[in-house]
Amino acid sequence: MTRHIELALIGGTGLYQFPGLDKIERHAVDTPYGPPSDSVVLGQVGKHRIAFLARHGESHTIPPHRVNYRANVWALHHLGARRVLGVNAVGGIRGDVGPRVLAVPDQIIDYTHDRLTSYCDVAGAEVRHIDFSEPYSAGLRKDLLAAASQAGVAVVDGGCYGATQGPRLETCAEIVRLRRDGCDLVGMTGMPEAALARELGLDYACLALVANWAAGCGGETEISLPEIFANLAAMTTQVPRLISALLA
Numbered sequence: 537m538t539r540h541i542e543l544a545l546i547g548g549t550g551l552y553q554f555p556g557l558d559k560i561e562r563h564a565v566d567t568p569y570g571p572p573s574d575s576v577v578l579g580q581v582g583k584h585r586i587a588f589l590a591r592h593g594e595s596h597t598i599p600p601h602r603v604n605y606r607a608n609v610w611a612l613h614h615l616g617a618r619r620v621l622g623v624n625a626v627g628g629i630r631g632d633v634g635p636r637v638l639a640v641p642d643q644i645i646d647y648t649h650d651r652l653t654s655y656c657d658v659a660g661a662e663v664r665h666i667d668f669s670e671p672y673s674a675g676l677r678k679d680l681l682a683a684a685s686q687a688g689v690a691v692v693d694g695g696c697y698g699a700t701q702g703p704r705l706e707t708c709a710e711i712v713r714l715r716r717d718g719c720d721l722v723g724m725t726g727m728p729e730a731a732l733a734r735e736l737g738l739d740y741a742c743l744a745l746v747a748n749w750a751a752g753c754g755g756e757t758e759i760s761l762p763e764i765f766a767n768l769a770a771m772t773t774q775v776p777r778l779i780s781a782l783l784a
């Protein structure tokens with residue numbers, strides 16, 4: 537296959553391409569779990585080779601509960617990626633993680649259901665119980681936080697990501713429950729991606745982009761989609777700088 541991939545990025549809502557990639561190759565990977573969300577784009581940031589995959593497809597046609605997480609993570613591993621950064625749009629629950637804040641969570645509570653959550657559930661596969669006490673890779677989180685500080689990108693270190701089923705947003709009561717449970721952020725795509733990455737032995741971390749206050753947290757009656765997209769657009773411009781520093 538191709539040269540070593542230093543980092544793979546899974547882009548979420550608002551991040552459908554990685555700007556400024558050189559020497560692009562597109563790989564339509566066939567996986568035992570069906571097709572990934574889109575072709576995997578391999579390309580260079582300076583002299584560093586990275587992979588990029590749009591989680592919802594490059595035209596955002598796949599909702600969170602229909603993403604083929606197993607195929608996506610498998611495809612990146614198959615192409616040789618060993619470090620994967622998931623970029624996820626989220627709602628902010630905790631007071632210091634409001635719109636336009638970037639955060640690197642350190643815990644997860646999974647509220648999703650009816651998703652294919654493991655590589656163990658195909659006939660004949662060995663049943664493995666991965667350790668998931670710390671769901672994100674400590675090394676990749678540390679490097680990401682150092683890169684952010686070096687690049688002058690403000691990020692919040694830590695927080696618990698509550699993964700909900702979507703595609704609808706939550707009710708105020710659901711967010712009260714998530715807050716009571718200890719969630720600081722809420723998103724629809726953090727799981728099972730993180731667990732699948734662990735099953736394949738990948739280093740995986742999450743860069744959460746806070747697009748809106750979670751239901752009932754911002755005082756507004758309705759969460760506005762144009763506002764979500766405007767907030768995401770303001771944050772995704774910082775991602776290439778952060779990634780360049782991470783690769784340096």
Ligand code: HPA
Nearest residue numbers: 625626627722723724750
């Ligand atoms: N809830 C769940 N997922 C999200 C949100 C939210 O408020 N905002 C962006 N993704």
